[in-house]
Amino acid sequence: MFTAEGLTARRDAEYYDLFTDWRHDIDFYTRIALQHGGPILELGCGTGRITHPIAATGIEIDGIDIAAERLQIARRPHTGARYQASPRFCTADMRRFTLDRTYGLAIFPFRVLQELTTTRDKIDCLQCVHTHLDHDGLVLIDNYCPSISYLATDPARCTTRTEKSGPHGERILRTQHVISRDYANQTQQLQVVYDITHPDGSTEHLVIPYETSYMFRFEVEHLLARCGFTITQLWGGYDFEPFDNNAPGELIVLARRAA
Numbered sequence: 001m002f003t004a005e006g007l008t009a010r011r012d013a014e015y016y017d018l019f020t021d022w023r024h025d026i027d028f029y030t031r032i033a034l035q036h037g038g039p040i041l042e043l044g045c046g047t048g049r050i051t052h053p054i055a056a057t058g059i060e061i062d063g064i065d066i067a068a069e070r071l072q073i074a075r076r077p078h079t080g081a082r083y084q085a086s087p088r089f090c091t092a093d094m095r096r097f098t099l100d101r102t103y104g105l106a107i108f109p110f111r112v113l114q115e116l117t118t119t120r121d122k123i124d125c126l127q128c129v130h131t132h133l134d135h136d137g138l139v140l141i142d143n144y145c146p147s148i149s150y151l152a153t154d155p156a157r158c159t160t161r162t163e164k165s166g167p168h169g170e171r172i173l174r175t176q177h178v179i180s181r182d183y184a185n186q187t188q189q190l191q192v193v194y195d196i197t198h199p200d201g202s203t204e205h206l207v208i209p210y211e212t213s214y215m216f217r218f219e220v221e222h223l224l225a226r227c228g229f230t231i232t233q234l235w236g237g238y239d240f241e242p243f244d245n246n247a248p249g250e251l252i253v254l255a256r257r258a259a
């Protein structure tokens, strides 16, 4: 989970969409939304990357996120968007939240459940989602199952660097380091570093430590069963392809709330 505060959190939110060139899941979520209808609850909605395309289909959607700075960006009006109902955003921790309605579908796009690093946190979150679903409501989880070879790679070889121009003419170098892996608890400790050079020559160096977890297929299945869900569909990617031997990678699970 990201734990940035103040200026660091604002910069991170401001640069999220610039550096997240992850667009190939948007059609998948809008198709699922159109197929199942709303209202939809999105957990960890961030800057609204998925919330807004779903709202643009005319389906009602609410998003929650722990990062108020990301929600500030999500709340900005989207040019050209003519929603029947604007998305509602609420700052909340997905492990413990209370909203004033129930939903037909809850979604966790872009591996959001993996932001929680203990089984207790994941159970608390899924139980909370369970109480916010209609009696036959659905939950959709996008989980990344890492390959064994990735887990065996030396963390020092997993650094990625991307450089972009920011909205105010600044140059931004974003470096992501894997600091360590905890194999016993199935977590990774990471760091995002922003090195920013402004047009007037001033610089900023911002460091954001964070931690994520990983689960394999049957852990996801057991977790859902334990939290009162029955799996109805399972895919290996955003083209609705099967999860098979070629697909350690994205595991997408749709499950129905059991009575």
Ligand SMILES: C[S@@+](CC[C@H](N)C(=O)[O-])C[C@H]1O[C@@H](n2cnc3c(N)ncnc32)[C@H](O)[C@@H]1O
Residues within 6 Å of the ligand: 001, 002, 020, 043, 044, 045, 046, 047, 048, 049, 050, 064, 065, 066, 067, 070, 092, 093, 094, 095, 108, 109, 110, 111, 112, 115, 116
């Ligand atoms: C990888 S980002 C995904 C954002 C968005 N779903 C997307 O697809 O672009 C993970 C999001 O989960 C949020 N998050 C992490 N821990 C959370 C928690 N305990 N409760 C609510 N949101 C959380 C983060 O603030 C972040 O916006």
